[in-house]
Amino acid sequence: MDKAMWASRRRLLNSAARVLGLFVLAGALPGHEARAQLDAWDAAFANRDFRSALRALGGEGAAADGQVQLDGPDMAENGAVVPFTVTTALPGVSLIALLVEHNPGPLAAVFALPPGTEAFISTRLKMAESSTVHALVRAEGGLFLARRPVRVIQGGCAG
C-alpha cells in the first residue's frame, strides 16, 4: 500500500478519534472506554511537533509531580537504540505514551494496559538528536507526566 493511502488513514483516524474523544469525555462509552482512548491517542502519531502531540493526547495540563518514573540513560552514544522504562504506583493506569520532543514525529509509542497488567513498560526508541523524553500516563486520578533529558551523540533516525 502506498504512503498517501496511509497518510489519509491517519487523517481519517484523527477525525474519528476526535469524535470518539468527545464520547469518552461525555462518558458515553464506558464499556469501550479503554479502546476508544487508545484510538484517540493513536491519532496523535500524525502530529509533527511536540506541543500539538501533547495537546492531542490531552496531556497539556498533566501533573509532573514525580508520581511517574521514566528510567533511561542520561547520554546515548547511539540514538538508534535508546532504552526506556516507565513505572508508577498510581492506581488504575490504563494508558502510557512515550514522546521524544525533538523527533520528527514526537509520539513514539502508546500502550493500553487492561486490568491485571502492571503499570510497567520497557522498550527501546530512536532519537534523532538530544531531546527531552516524556512519559504520559492516564490513571484513575487523571493524567501524569515524567520527563527525562537525554543527550544523544549520534542521531538515530537514519535507521
Add this chain to the structure above:
Amino acid sequence: MGQPSRMRAVESGGVVELRVLMSHVMESGQRRDASGALVPAHHIERVDIECGGRSVLQARLGPAVSRDPFLQLRFRGAKGERVVVRWVDDQGDTRSDETIVG
C-alpha cells in the same frame, strides 16, 4: 510474514514477566538511500498480546520505535498459560507467535 518474534514468559508470585523481541526493519521514513531518495517508512503499527485468552497489552507503535522492537511487561498469569503476540505493520504484513508461561 517476517521472522518469528523471540519471547520469554516467566511466572513468579502470580505475576508473569514477558520479554518480546519482534523482528522488523522499523524504517523511519527519514533515511535516504545511496541515490539520495527517501526510503519510505515501514513499521509495525499495532501489537496485541494475550495470555490465557485475556488481553494483557494493546500497543500502537510509530516509526521511532527501534528496529526489532523490544517490549517488556508484567501481568497477572499462571505457569502453563499460552502467551500470543500478534503484530500488524503499515503495509498490512502481520505475524503471530506464541509461547507458554514457564
